[in-house]
Amino acid sequence: xxxxxxxxxxxxILFGTYTGIRGSSASxxxxxxxxxxxxxxxxxIGDPAKKGYIGGVKVKLEDIQNTPVNVSNFAIPRYSxxxxxxxxxxxxxxxxxxxxxxxxxxxxxxxxxQSANHQFYPLDVKKVNEGKGKFKTNLYKILEHIxxxxxxxxxxxxGLYHPYVEYPNQQEILNTIENWNDEIDNVAVDFxxxxxxxxxxxxxxxxxxxxxxxxxxxxPAGYQLIAxxxxxxxxxELSFKNHPIRKHSGRKL
Numbered sequence: 295x296x297x298x299x300x301x302x303x304x305x306x307i308l309f310g311t312y313t314g315i316r317g318s319s320a321s322x323x324x325x326x327x328x329x330x331x332x333x334x335x336x337x338x339i340g341d342p343a344k345k346g347y348i349g350g351v352k353v354k355l356e357d358i359q360n361t362p363v364n365v366s367n368f369a370i371p372r373y374s375x376x377x378x379x380x381x382x383x384x385x386x387x388x389x390x391x392x393x394x395x396x397x398x399x400x401x402x403x404x405x406x407x408q409s410a411n412h413q414f415y416p417l418d419v420k421k422v423n424e425g426k427g428k429f430k431t432n433l434y435k436i437l438e439h440i441x442x443x444x445x446x447x448x449x450x451x452x453g454l455y456h457p458y459v460e461y462p463n464q465q466e467i468l469n470t471i472e473n474w475n476d477e478i479d480n481v482a483v484d485f486x487x488x489x490x491x492x493x494x495x496x497x498x499x500x501x502x503x504x505x506x507x508x509x510x511x512x513x514p515a516g517y518q519l520i521a522x523x524x525x526x527x528x529x530x531e532l533s534f535k536n537h538p539i540r541k542h543s544g545r546k547l
Contacts, residue, residue, distance in 0.1 A: 326363045328352065329390050331378055331436075332400035332452075335520075336369035340511030347512075348398070350521025351528070355396070358529060366390040374404040375432035382439050391443045398524065399436065400452040403510075405429040406474060415461045422470055430477045437485050448531050449488040450524055453478050455497055457510050468494075491527050493520055 330336050330348050338346025348367055355363045368387055370377070378401055381387055391397065409425020410417060433451075440449060453475040458467045471494065479490040496519045497505055497512075505516035512520065 324361055326355065326359060326361050326395040327390065327393050328355065328363050328365045328396045328398070329394040329447075330365065330367040330369055330398045330400075331381070332369040332398075333373040333404050334369070334371035334511060335403060336367065336398070336400045337371050338367075338369075338517070339371055340507030341514050341517055343514070345514075345517070347517040347520035347524060350518055351398070351524050354521070354525035355528065358532070366394075369400075372404060373401065374408060375401050375429050375436065378436055379432055379439075382436065388443055391440055394444055394447045396528065397440060397444070397447050397449045398452070399440075399449060401433070401436070402429055402454050402474060402478065405432075406454060406471070414458050414467055415463050417463060417466055417470065419470065423473075426474055426477060429474070430481060433478065433481045434484070437481065437488060441485055441488075447487070448528075449482075449485065450491050450527055451478060451482045451488060452491045452520075452524070453493050455493040457497070457502070457506060459502060460509075487531075489527055489531060491524055493523060496520065496523060 328348075328351070336346065336348060338344045338348065340346075341349075343349070348365060348369075352363045352365050368381060368390075370381075373381075378399075382391075405425055405428070406422070409422045409429075411421065437449065437451070454471050456464075456468050456471050458464055461467060475492065475494060482488045482490040497516065505512055505519065507513040507516075
């Protein structure tokens with residue numbers, strides 16, 4: 295009888311150790327989910343490896359979290375905010391948004407270009423401003439939808455950069471893009487755990503040939519600048535767990 299009790303104790307100890315190891319292994323294989331929405335820039339056009347800035351953010355997140363990051367990149371070249379709204383009706387997209395730990399949204403470049411009718415010199419300021427109003431409404435709808443599907447994940451909304459430096463009125467274009475970015479920031483602040491990420495300064499006063507693959511899209515070096523900026527914002531959000539959360543005001547546009 296004593297031998298039986300002794301063997302039973304040994305068995306329980308070994309079983310507990312085994313399950314503890316399995317539990318530890320299971321927790322170490324937890325995966326964080328990153329969802330990206332946007333156009334050709336988030337898709338990574340201009341990077342031969344097709345990683346773009348999202349690939350750089352993935353590497354940084356895996357480094358700081360010490361956890362694998364699964365990326366669902368739904369960005370499609372030439373998408374405008376209208377197209378993203380349509381995309382948000384897709385079940386697969388919504389399923390990934392619902393389980394996302396981080397969400398990145400970078401949209402507006404094609405809205406801006408379309409509102410200018412792809413003509414930047416001269417710039418039709420009236421039409422561009424009309425386009426900005428429509429874009430602002432769409433951006434609000436996009437963020438509202440995401441928040442309904444996922445109330446917990448931080449959303450990082452990127453501002454537009456200025457690649458139109460070859461035009462004589464490039465300063466006017468810069469000022470106009472700044473106005474668009476102000477609206478992006480104003481919409482983002484209306485939603486909790488939603489952070490505006492500026493990109494306008496990243497390429498200013500730098501040779502375009504060093505950071506761009508064509509007239510619009512960054513090359514790997516340019517995408518790395520964006521990845522570093524987004525990662526910086528993510529790290530900051532993770533570092534300040536007690537930061538005040540900005541509440542969704544419910545304001546309608």
